[in-house]
Amino acid sequence: MxxxxxxxxxxxxxxxxxxxxxxxxxxxxxxxxxxxxxxxxxxxxxxxxxxxxxxxxxxxxxxxxxxxxxxxxxxxxxxxxxxxxxxxxxxxxxxxxxxxxxxxxxxxxxxxxxxxxxxxxxxxxxxxxxxxxxxxxxxxxxxxxxxxxxxxxxxxxxxxxxxxxxxxxxxxxxxxxxxxxxxxxxxxxxxxxxxxxxxxxxxxxxxxxxxxxDTVGVMYLGTIIEQASSETLYRTPMHPYTRSLMSAVPVPDPSVEVARKRILLHGDLPSPANPPSGCRFHTRCPWRQASRCDNERPVLRELASGHRVACHFAEDIEAGRIQPRTDVVVDEPAPAKVAEQPDETEEPAEAANLATGRRPNAL
Missing domain, CATH: 3.40.50.300 (P-loop containing nucleotide triphosphate hydrolases)
Structure with missing residues (x-):
């Protein structure tokens, strides 16, 4: 369209x-x-x-x-x-x-x-x-x-x-x-x-x-970049963009929420009138490899039964053979300390945000 x-x-x-x-x-x-x-x-x-x-x-x-x-x-x-x-x-x-x-x-x-x-x-x-x-x-x-x-x-x-x-x-x-x-x-x-x-x-x-x-497809800049069953996608996301989305979802377990890592993407969403060459996510991808990502558009290929991913290096990222760039990924687990009691005059949602040191996520 x-x-x-x-x-x-x-x-x-x-x-x-x-x-x-x-x-x-x-x-x-x-x-x-x-x-x-x-x-x-x-x-x-x-x-x-x-x-x-x-x-x-x-x-x-x-x-x-x-x-x-x-x-x-x-x-x-x-x-x-x-x-x-x-x-x-x-x-x-x-x-x-x-x-x-x-x-x-x-x-x-x-x-x-x-x-x-x-x-x-x-x-x-x-x-x-x-x-x-x-x-x-x-x-x-x-x-x-x-x-x-x-x-x-x-x-x-x-x-x-x-x-x-x-x-x-x-x-x-x-x-x-x-x-x-x-x-x-x-x-x-x-x-x-x-x-x-x-x-x-x-x-x-x-x-x-x-x-x-039953099945979930993740869309980015006009195209499907990952597709899998709901259980599989939420348990093992493989595309870097899907990983960043899942890391932003709050977990209703304080011990897990404090310790887990978050992937913060830098940069703005590119214009669909002038999308990037190659992989459309490469301008924001923490695992970007200029040799292929900048020039070759990845196809949606099946890596496991029913699990399709549009990423050149999805297997290498999953296996840890490619590490994220530290200048793009910000790993900030919340400090493991007891939060101070919020002021009683604060709104409940705002008080929760202050206690966890996080801002409400839009996605």
Whole structure:
């Protein structure tokens, strides 16, 4: 998915392109959940919208049950759309504020001319509201009358109203409180078991992805750099970027948290309009080897069963044959001493940060 940009006053010409998604190749098994993680701006949401054809991809193919969605014309694509739906990040922005719940959930049924008539549609709506944990009495209420978690439940209900096979969830809980996040994630898992759904979950919260995903793909600057089962990836990350992400995840064990090493990356994320040559991560990689990393782009190769990594030296790094550069990796285990009692006037979260000597991590 490339977004061209132009220059010129009278006669504009294309001078380049933002390579938001560039060379992504992944499989999502039926009935399973594929989690896609990465920092903001890496192209996760753009990939989800390209799969849905909400934005037309520059090239490639998206195959669902043997059919290439990108090759379909408007009418056959419209009839197939009920088999793949999307849950958006911001439920308030994705729900029409001028439509009540009944209208929001009935509109897809009418648009796709689903059988049952008015009575059948009303029954279907009541069933779905019960499934997502909302009472049937809310059918006359409008989106602004609900809390954030309730609005996301409505978004999930609207995605399921047509009985899809594939659901793409783009940051489904990032705008919600932590307690509500757990409820929505558990709801998604229950719905998957009940309706045999296939999920592509896009998120930047590693804890959320670990809880819900069977397979996890790590994305960096428009491309997949590591892919493995959830258990394998969190136990033995092999790509340097994945290692840095995992080292930033807090561990709920004080003794482990104090002693473990952290990998801090220096430098900013490169521009997708002008990505680095060779490995796209080499400008920030602690294990960079100029002989290959600067010039040769690594392919996503399988190092173990189901574990694919796009790194020239993943095995050498894992075996310790290549050591990180000390000018890039900052190893700062917290001092093993009893933290001073924080002032009672401090906020609880801020007090915890002061006690551990750490700042809240964005990823």
């Amino acid at each position: 490339h977004f061209p940009f132009k220059a010129g006053t009278l006669f504009q010409r294309t001078t380049g392109a933002v390579k938001a998604v560039d060379g992504v190749d992944l499989d999502v098994d039926a009935g399973k959940t594929f989690g896609l993680v990465g920092e903001s701006g890496c192209g996760k949401s753009t990939l989800g919208r390209a799969i849905m054809r909400l934005t037309e991809p520059t090239s490639g193919s998206v195959t669902l049950d043997g059919q290439d969605l990108l090759a379909l014309k408007e009418r056959p694509l419209r009839s197939l759309r009920r088999t793949f739906q999307m849950v958006f990040q911001d439920p308030m922005a994705s729900l029409n504020p001028r439509q009540n719940v009944e209208s929001l959930l009935t509109e897809p049924l009418r648009a796709h001319k689903m059988p049952g008539g008015a009575a059948g549609h009303a029954k279907r709506i009541r069933e779905l509201l019960d499934v997502v944990g909302l009472p049937s009495t809310v059918v006359n209420r409008y989106p602004h009358e609900f809390s954030g978690g309730q609005r996301q439940r409505l978004g999930i209900a609207r995605a399921l109203v047509l009985n899809p096979k594939l659901v793409i969830a783009d940051e489904p809980v990032s705008a919600l409180d932590v307690s509500i996040q757990a409820q929505v994630i558990n709801l998604l898992k229950e719905l998957q078991e009940r309706f045999s759904l296939t999920y592509l979950v896009i998120a930047h919260d590693l804890a959320v992805v670990r809880h819900i995903s």
